[in-house]
Amino acid sequence: MLQTKVRLANAENDLLTAQNDYDLAVYSLNKTMGLPLRSEITLTEPLAYQKHALTLDDVMAYGLAHRPEIARQQANIKQEKAQVNIARSGQHPQITLTGTMAWDDGDFAGTENRDWTAMLVTQWNLFDAGNTKAKIRQAQSGEFAAKKKAQQIQDNISLEISDAYLRLKEAEKRISANLVAVEEASLNFAIAQKAYSAGVGTNLDVMDAELALNQTKTNYTNALFDYNISKARLDKATGSE
Numbered sequence: 682m683l684q685t686k687v688r689l690a691n692a693e694n695d696l697l698t699a700q701n702d703y704d705l706a707v708y709s710l711n712k713t714m715g716l717p718l719r720s721e722i723t724l725t726e727p728l729a730y731q732k733h734a735l736t737l738d739d740v741m742a743y744g745l746a747h748r749p750e751i752a753r754q755q756a757n758i759k760q761e762k763a764q765v766n767i768a769r770s771g772q773h774p775q776i777t778l779t780g781t782m783a784w785d786d787g788d789f790a791g792t793e794n795r796d797w798t799a800m801l802v803t804q805w806n807l808f809d810a811g812n813t814k815a816k817i818r819q820a821q822s823g824e825f826a827a828k829k830k831a832q833q834i835q836d837n838i839s840l841e842i843s844d845a846y847l848r849l850k851e852a853e854k855r856i857s858a859n860l861v862a863v864e865e866a867s868l869n870f871a872i873a874q875k876a877y878s879a880g881v882g883t884n885l886d887v888m889d890a891e892l893a894l895n896q897t898k899t900n901y902t903n904a905l906f907d908y909n910i911s912k913a914r915l916d917k918a919t920g921s922e
Contacts, residue, residue, distance in 0.1 A: 688888060728905040730856055733912070737846050744842045744919035745835065754831035761824035768820040771813035774805040838918065845915035852908035859901035866894040 708718045745751060782797040806813075873890035876882030916922075 684885060685888070688892075728902070728909055730853075730905055730908055733849060733853065737843065740846055740915060740919050741839060741842055743921070744838060747920035748838050749920065750834050750838065751831070754827070754834055758824065758827045758831060761820065761827045765817065765820040765824055768813070768816040771806070771816065774803050777802045777804075841918040842915070845911055845918045849908060849911035849915055852904050852911055855904035856901065856908060859897060859904050862897040863894070863901050866890070866897040870894045 707722050710722060711718050711720045778799070778801050780797065780799045784796075870887075870890040870893075873882055873887045877884060877887050
């Protein structure tokens with residue numbers, strides 16, 4: 682009887698903690714969605730599990746192709762390359778072709794005599810005190826920095842995808858293992874109940890079996906939660922809708 686009372690007190694304590702955590706989670710969700718903190722939330726779908734068939738290489742390739750940060754950095758690299766070409770243009774001659782045409786006549790708006798002139802001008806700056814080379818080096822430095830930043834962003838994205846994928850696979854294994862544990866714990870609980878009813882078992886055996894069953898169910902629920910969170914993080918990491 683004393684052990685039963687102790688277990689009841691511990692269960693009531695756990696229940697109060699769970700209710701408080703739930704209320705805080707609802708408040709946090711409402712704040713994130715811009716709703717009043719005490720708004721009631723009704724879940725329309727339970728935690729679900731559907732086996733993830735894609736490999737790490739598949740999700741990695743998809744993520745590197747669809748993350749907008751990578752496309753933005755590639756555009757920056759192209760822009761810096763264009764700046765290098767502009768700077769190098771100072772080493773080449775500049776060619777200008779111009780042409781004019783005129784009509785001469787003794788009367789107004791005459792069209793009797795027509796003259797035209799064409800001129801081809803080539804300019805080449807031979808001495809610029811190294812100004813062109815300095816501009817080229819500056820542009821090349823900008824291109825190098827853009828490439829380094831793009832590589833860093835790609836590495837960070839790859840790490841983010843790998844972390845989410847591996848955690849998802851870990852949660853999948855835990856789901857399978859805990860599902861078996863729930864089945865075994867359910868059978869053990871049923872046996873303990875029958876043994877107690879037949880007078881060959883004690884009430885403590887039943888409570889121990891029930892405690893073990895509740896623990897396996899909790900582990901299974903936690904695995905489902907971690908799987909769905911990892912799936913959402915993987916979708917975000919790969920740029921998937």
